[in-house]
Amino acid sequence: MTFPLVARTVHRFVEVDGVRVFYRESVPVVDEAPVLLLLHGFPSASHQFRRLIDVLGARYRLIAPDYPGFGHTEAPEGFTYSFDRLADITEGFVRELGVERFVAYLFDFGAPVGFRLALRHPEWIAGLVVQNGNAYEEGLSQGARDFVALRQEHPGAEDTIRGLLTLQGTRGQYEGGTSDPExxxxxxxxLDQHFLDLPGRKEAQVDLAFDYHSNVGQYGKWQAWLREYAPPTLITWGSNDLFFPEPGARAYLRDLPDAELHVFPTGHFALEENLAEIAPLIADFLDRSWV
Structure with missing residues (x-):
């Protein structure tokens, strides 16, 4: 019996502008393998990609960093938690690794981080895998719109955000919208809740929540970039996402009419329930788009 190759994965830290960035990286068995930069979402970290790395990492170089304020990455006291700064650190991380070209996996918070990188360095982007990573107004549910509208000066706004940072709220991010929660x-x-409960982590998430409106303000720039550069794009989307509903997936086709779209009856963390369907799509996409 022949068993599928399981990736060898290494776990390392690299220093970027005073931040000790943790990352996990697969070691492919072939030279010059396509590179997939995995940009995680809220409230998770690079560990959300462990199973995907196991499945694909022997054939492709998968790299997954933890942002400041997430996972094992260690940020200094006084670090400013904004999406611009997350992109700054991720940009420095890519430079430190010497990666000059990659396909970017944009999930949730990974979309605003990844699109900022794309605007700064279009030459880095060989393609996009978009999984519930929104870039369009119609991709915001009413709950998401209410969240984006939160401001620090609004009474009760911080309490609303902190309500999402509980075990119940974190679990709901995973199970909400799934076809089979089992x-x-x-x-x-x-594991996400363990990291959220570390000293200073909730404060970091509150700051990022209040900065989320900056992403919506850049949607027009991201869409213009897509039209100008027309990167090869694979879109896989959990249609029952309570934050980013299916219209956000289909909106990409306005600017990327040649993009490949696959919708699954699951929630926000689509890989949790549909890895078996999504992983082969990513492999096929990498084989076709990496030139």
């Missing part, structure tokens, strides 16, 4: 391992939300 397929969702509890390890993801349990």
């Amino acid at each position: 397929t969702i391992a509890p390890d993801g939300w349990t």
Whole structure:
């Protein structure tokens, strides 16, 4: 019996502008393998990609960093938590690794980080895999619009944000919208909550939440970039996402009419329930788009 190759994965830190960035990286068995930069979402970290790395990492070089304020990455006291700064650190991370070209996996917070990188360095982007990473107004549910409208000066706004940072709120991010919650391992939300409960982490998430409106303000720039550069794009989307509903996936086709779209009856963390369907799509896309 022949068993599929399971990736060898290494776990390292690299220093970027005073931030000790943790990342996990697969070691492919072939030279010059396509590179996939995995940009994680809220409230998670690079560990959300562990199973994808196991499945694809022997054939492709998968690299997944933790942002400041997430996972194992260690940021200094006084670090400013904004999406611009997350992009700054991720940009420095890519430079430190010497990666000059990659396909970017944009999920949730990974979309605003990844699109900022794309605007700064279009030459880096060989293609996009977009999974519930929004760049369009119609991709915001009413709940998301209410969240984006929160401001620090609004009474009760911080309490609303902190309500999402509880174990119940974190678990809901994983199970909400899924077809079969029994397929969702509890390890993801349990580990996420461990990191959220570390000193200073909730304050970091509150700052990022209040900065989220800056992403919506840049949607027009991101869309213009897509039209100008027309990167090869694979879109895989959980249609029952309570924050980023399906219209956000289909909106990409206005600017990328040649993009490949696949919608699955699941929630925000689509890989948790549909890895078996999504991983082969990514592999096929990397084989076709990496030139």
